[in-house]
Amino acid sequence: MSHTSSRLSDWLLGTDPRMRDRTFLCLLAALVYLCWAVLMLTFTIPKGRMSAELGSVFLTLMFPAIFVTYPLVRMGATRHLKDPGLVAPQILWGGMIASLGYATVPTARAPLLLSLGLILVFGFINLSSRVVVFIGAALIGMLMCVLLVGTFTPLPQFNPASQLVKLLTAAFILGLITVQSRKFAKLRERVAIERRQLAAAQRELERVTHHDGLTGLFSRPYLHSLLEQEHRRALLSGRSFGVILIDLDHFKAINDQHGHQVGDAVLMAFGRVAREALRETDWIGRWGGEEFLVLLPDADAKTQAQQIIERLRQALTQTTAVETLPDLHITFSAGYAFWQSQERIEHLLERADRALYAAKRAGRNCAVAAQTELDPA
Numbered sequence: 001m002s003h004t005s006s007r008l009s010d011w012l013l014g015t016d017p018r019m020r021d022r023t024f025l026c027l028l029a030a031l032v033y034l035c036w037a038v039l040m041l042t043f044t045i046p047k048g049r050m051s052a053e054l055g056s057v058f059l060t061l062m063f064p065a066i067f068v069t070y071p072l073v074r075m076g077a078t079r080h081l082k083d084p085g086l087v088a089p090q091i092l093w094g095g096m097i098a099s100l101g102y103a104t105v106p107t108a109r110a111p112l113l114l115s116l117g118l119i120l121v122f123g124f125i126n127l128s129s130r131v132v133v134f135i136g137a138a139l140i141g142m143l144m145c146v147l148l149v150g151t152f153t154p155l156p157q158f159n160p161a162s163q164l165v166k167l168l169t170a171a172f173i174l175g176l177i178t179v180q181s182r183k184f185a186k187l188r189e190r191v192a193i194e195r196r197q198l199a200a201a202q203r204e205l206e207r208v209t210h211h212d213g214l215t216g217l218f219s220r221p222y223l224h225s226l227l228e229q230e231h232r233r234a235l236l237s238g239r240s241f242g243v244i245l246i247d248l249d250h251f252k253a254i255n256d257q258h259g260h261q262v263g264d265a266v267l268m269a270f271g272r273v274a275r276e277a278l279r280e281t282d283w284i285g286r287w288g289g290e291e292f293l294v295l296l297p298d299a300d301a302k303t304q305a306q307q308i309i310e311r312l313r314q315a316l317t318q319t320t321a322v323e324t325l326p327d328l329h330i331t332f333s334a335g336y337a338f339w340q341s342q343e344r345i346e347h348l349l350e351r352a353d354r355a356l357y358a359a360k361r362a363g364r365n366c367a368v369a370a371q372t373e374l375d376p377a
Contacts, residue, residue: 014074022085022126026070029090032115033065049107061097065090083127091123091135099142103150106157113170120174124181132185136178140171214264215271218285223293226283230297231345242296242305243348244336245356246312249364251290254328262322269321270330277315278308302369305336309367333359337370347375 012027013020037059045055069086078084098112098119105112116139124132147167150158210222218226230241248270255263267290274284274292283295296304316330335355339348351370359368 012074014076016076016079019073019076019079019084022087023070023073025085025087025122025126026073026090029094030066030070033062037062037066044105044108050105054104058097058101061093061100065093065097083131085126087123087126088131088135091119092138094119095135095139095142099146102143103146103155103158116170117173117177120177120181124177124185127181127185129182129185129189132178132182136174136181140174140178143167143171143174212271212286215267215286217271217274217292218283220285220287220293223283223285223287223295226295227345230295231339234339235342238341239298240339242299242336242338243352244294244296244305244309244334244367245287245349245352246292246294246332246334247356247360248290249331249333258322258325258328262325262328266321266328266330269319270316270332273315273319274312277312282308299338302338305338305369306367309334309336331365333364334367335359335370336367340372340375343375 013023040050040055040058044050045052050058069090072078073085078086083089095116098116101112102109120136120139124135127135144167147160147163149155150163151160210219211217212219227243233239234241248266251263251266254266267286270292271286274294278284278294281297283297285293287293294308296308299305313332316332319330320326320328321330322328333356335352335358337348337352337355351373355368355370359366362368
């Protein structure tokens with residue numbers, strides 16, 4: 001039963017969360033107009049409370065409110081508008097119908113004023129503060145036009161003196177609703193701005209905590225969390241993963257000879273090249289100083305690590321790290337290891353680290369695979 005009602009709700013209101021409330025209000029408005037139309041056709045016109053000619057005018061005015069607005073919103077044709085639910089046009093259209101009805105149908109004046117107030121209360125919660133003021137002023141203006149027309153033109157059962165009090169009172173109430181709705185609209189706008197600012201601050205906090213400030217690569221704490229996540233997955237599935245420890249060759253000499261600004265430029269150039277050279281599924285971060293770590297999810301083949309290292313090496317040979325030092329080329333030493341069944345992360349990193357130092361002892365600018373050994377734990 002609940003599944004059927006959910007499907008019916010999706011069919012009537014759609015699945016876009018941003019549009020569902022607006023579509024519901026459009027559907028509700030269409031049903032209200034439909035009830036008015038049915039009442040006119042079955043009671044008001046047959047009982048002589050309204051002439052057939054005047055009734056046809058009102059039915060014509062109700063037609064777009066019943067058969068046009070809701071389908072437009074439901075199909076998403078208005079999604080790109082600032083007012084995707086067409087709330088402001090619907091209020092203005094309903095206000096025009098209510099004002100015309102007030103002027104021409106004496107027996108419906110009280111419910112029409114009540115309907116006008118309800119239209120404002122429900123409609124204003126979806127409008128901006130500027131539009132609220134415009135709509136409120138427009139509706140008050142419509143009532144004053146009715147009073148002005150009724151004063152100088154004969155209208156059915158319209159006493160200008162008594163209607164002056166009624167319409168001014170109604171205008172005063174509409175003005176209060178407009179003022180209060182404007183305050184709520186401004187409050188909603190401030191809340192929306194604060195939410196956007198909070199979301200931006202959260203994104204910036206994540207960027208700062210997850211990324212290294214110099215290279216833009218992942219930070220060591222975040223990389224460690226990724227390692228733990230991959231380790232848990234491997235323990236459950238039995239599928240291996242790999243790590244590559246990379247150390248830039250002779251980086252201290254570069255800093256000592258050319259200064260820290262050049263050293264920073266070298267680190268940034270390496271980070272930029274590494275992001276482009278690695279696969280989308282690989283993770284790389286700054287492990288510390290001039291040392292970097294690459295995490296290879298779902299990898300257990302030695303050739304995979306060798307291919308990645310070679311691709312990165314080739315990309316670096318085609319990169320000028322510092323424009324003022326075109327002869328300065330970046331090379332690196334690397335050690336890589338693949339996770340063994342039940343192995344701790346610390347032991348995996350130790351094996352990769354020993355392989356890295358073996359690459360350095362071998363003359364640098366090369367890569368060495370870690371030895372397979374049992375975890376002492």
